[in-house]
Amino acid sequence: MTTTIVHDTTEAVKLCPVHGLHLKPIAKMMVSVALPQLKQPGKSISNWEVMERLKAMVHPDQFSALRISRSTMEFIRFEGEVENKGMVKTFLAKLDGKSIKLSGFTDILKIRAAETKTDFPTRHDWDSFFRDVKDMNETLPGERPDTIHLEGLPCKWFTKKESSADRPSEDVLRAVFEGFGKIRNVDIPMLDPYREEMMDKNFHTFTFGGHLNFEAYVQYEEYAGFVKAMDALRGMKLMYKGEDGKALACNIKVTFDTTKHLSDASLKKRQLERQKLQELERQREEQKRREKLEEERRKEEERERKREEKQRKREQRNREREEKRTQKKAKKQQVEEQKKLHLKIAMEERKLLLTQRNLESIRLIAELLSRAKALKQQQQEKEQAELARKKEAELARKKEAEIARLQQLEERRRLQEAELRRVEEEKARALELQRKERELRERLLSNLLKKTTAPGSQDVEPGLAEVPDLVKASLPLEVYSSETQVQVNGLTCKAGENKSSALSGKHVSSASRHLEKEPERSLSRGRSPSQHGRHWHGSSAQRRRGSSPYDRECSQDRRERSLSERELSREDERHRRRERSDDDCRRRRERSRDRKDRSRSRRDRSWGRRDRSRGRRQHSHERKRYRSRGRSSSSHRGRGRSRSSSSDGRRYSQERERRYRNSRSMSRGRGKRDRHRHRS
Numbered sequence: 001m002t003t004t005i006v007h008d009t010t011e012a013v014k015l016c017p018v019h020g021l022h023l024k025p026i027a028k029m030m031v032s033v034a035l036p037q038l039k040q041p042g043k044s045i046s047n048w049e050v051m052e053r054l055k056a057m058v059h060p061d062q063f064s065a066l067r068i069s070r071s072t073m074e075f076i077r078f079e080g081e082v083e084n085k086g087m088v089k090t091f092l093a094k095l096d097g098k099s100i101k102l103s104g105f106t107d108i109l110k111i112r113a114a115e116t117k118t119d120f121p122t123r124h125d126w127d128s129f130f131r132d133v134k135d136m137n138e139t140l141p142g143e144r145p146d147t148i149h150l151e152g153l154p155c156k157w158f159t160k161k162e163s164s165a166d167r168p169s170e171d172v173l174r175a176v177f178e179g180f181g182k183i184r185n186v187d188i189p190m191l192d193p194y195r196e197e198m199m200d201k202n203f204h205t206f207t208f209g210g211h212l213n214f215e216a217y218v219q220y221e222e223y224a225g226f227v228k229a230m231d232a233l234r235g236m237k238l239m240y241k242g243e244d245g246k247a248l249a250c251n252i253k254v255t256f257d258t259t260k261h262l263s264d265a266s267l268k269k270r271q272l273e274r275q276k277l278q279e280l281e282r283q284r285e286e287q288k289r290r291e292k293l294e295e296e297r298r299k300e301e302e303r304e305r306k307r308e309e310k311q312r313k314r315e316q317r318n319r320e321r322e323e324k325r326t327q328k329k330a331k332k333q334q335v336e337e338q339k340k341l342h343l344k345i346a347m348e349e350r351k352l353l354l355t356q357r358n359l360e361s362i363r364l365i366a367e368l369l370s371r372a373k374a375l376k377q378q379q380q381e382k383e384q385a386e387l388a389r390k391k392e393a394e395l396a397r398k399k400e401a402e403i404a405r406l407q408q409l410e411e412r413r414r415l416q417e418a419e420l421r422r423v424e425e426e427k428a429r430a431l432e433l434q435r436k437e438r439e440l441r442e443r444l445l446s447n448l449l450k451k452t453t454a455p456g457s458q459d460v461e462p463g464l465a466e467v468p469d470l471v472k473a474s475l476p477l478e479v480y481s482s483e484t485q486v487q488v489n490g491l492t493c494k495a496g497e498n499k500s501s502a503l504s505g506k507h508v509s510s511a512s513r514h515l516e517k518e519p520e521r522s523l524s525r526g527r528s529p530s531q532h533g534r535h536w537h538g539s540s541a542q543r544r545r546g547s548s549p550y551d552r553e554c555s556q557d558r559r560e561r562s563l564s565e566r567e568l569s570r571e572d573e574r575h576r577r578r579e580r581s582d583d584d585c586r587r588r589r590e591r592s593r594d595r596k597d598r599s600r601s602r603r604d605r606s607w608g609r610r611d612r613s614r615g616r617r618q619h620s621h622e623r624k625r626y627r628s629r630g631r632s633s634s635s636h637r638g639r640g641r642s643r644s645s646s647s648d649g650r651r652y653s654q655e656r657e658r659r660y661r662n663s664r665s666m667s668r669g670r671g672k673r674d675r676h677r678h679r680s
Helices: 047-057 087-095 123-132 170-177 195-199 223-233 264-453 469-473 510-524 540-545 549-640 643-679
Strands: 003-006 013-016 021-025 028-034 065-071 075-081 109-115 147-154 183-187 212-220 236-241 247-250 253-256 486-488 491-493
Touching: 013 170, 028 047, 028 087, 047 065, 047 075, 047 087, 087 109, 123 253, 147 223, 147 236, 147 247, 170 183, 170 212, 195 264, 212 223, 223 253, 264 549
Parallel strands: none
Antiparallel strands: 003 247, 013 021, 021 236, 028 075, 028 109, 065 075, 147 212, 147 253, 183 212, 236 247, 486 491
């Protein structure tokens, strides 16, 4: 049966609140839509479009379920279900007698709607049935109206809460329907594993919603309980309300039992059939067990037979392999004898060939050694020439660097000498100017004193007219502040006037600045203005502070000279450091080159020692081999060997001794060359 979601549970009636089961009235209605005659071939009416038009007509209300129950060329019949019983009349008023028009059709479709009558058995139905049937005995339970047959019950709603499997429980079914009266017996056929074989029926059915449903039989002890249950279930559907408040409803089919399912005879019959089936099952299991044992015994015999066959085949293969091995061994022995004979012949030929090859190899080695020696000498000469060229280049680079450094020092020395000459010249010029200035000042003072003592005299000593304004500015202020009128260089000043304003900035020229700087250079040599006869007529406070222009220019000149001297000293220090770093890098490169040469010479000496030791081992090995070969040849030939064979052996041993001495001399020569290279 179809399971639907219930939104409105106001009309629900409690059936078993413990298990969350209720009864809800069925609110169904039938809607028929009359179809017009289709005049155009290939044109059809969409059932889905008609259904959507019906849903739009009842809007804002909605069908809880609407499906097509029958569709013909004349009409389409829909079966609709609503939430509550009271909404049926509202839906009928909106649909009954109305009409709709579909797109593409000119005719109007008429709608007829009516409430659906439930197909539920009445009391007259079961009374007439049990009265008319002849094989029923109303005095016996199960053969009278006391059993209800339920179909479409959801398994999940009738399971125990502690059970994890979705299988219904007879205890839950009894508890749900015991509210209508005392129950004699209940039966759920799907719980009996043998029921399918007995009834030849499958009880595991699924609905469209995917929930597993089952059927059940409930037998009441009294007729009143049966009637009460049938009246309560009439026109109702089963509703389950979960703990979260969500409700689901399912339509169930309720009828009275007409097959005497729970009568005593039917129970005994089913019990006997169950026992028979159990016995048959045991027999089948026993038969399966015997067949399994027989199969295992047969497989064991087959394995044993295969094992014996494999063992027999293995023994046969071993025998064949042994025969082949003996044949192969005999054949191999014959081949070995033939090989020994051919080997003896080949050994004699090989000895002659080896002797010839040894002579040729000796000549070839001598030629190769001579060529290698010449090539080595050429390579050493090239290396020595390259080393000499590098040394010459290094010496030339050092010489150029030394020449450049000497040139720089010479240039610096010339600059310093020029500077010293310039300073001496300036010093001499300053001394001369100071001397002339002193003489002029003394003559000027004497003339001024004469004029102050003789006011009427206008005689000026010749030469005073050419005294520059700078000399007048250097006179004391007391001379210009006297009460007498003085005329100096054509200028007349009255007594009491300040002559400094007339001699301040107007008459100071570039020559006066030069004369003022000359005594500063003499001060930088350690002399004061008083030592040169120069007088500073400023105040005592200004002399103490040294704030005269003369002192400031002297100090500035001293600072400039000290800065230039420090810069020269820093340049010399940087040059010396650069030369030292270059010398250190050159020495480190030479030391690393010497270390590489020493390691190369040690490696060459070790290679020479290895060659000498390899030659000694080879020589000792060859001596032992030829000694043993001489013994074996003497034992084979006996005492009667000829003189020619002994002379051949002596010649061969002498040749080997000569080769050994040559190898020793070559190894010694290589060692001497290595030591000579190391010393060089």
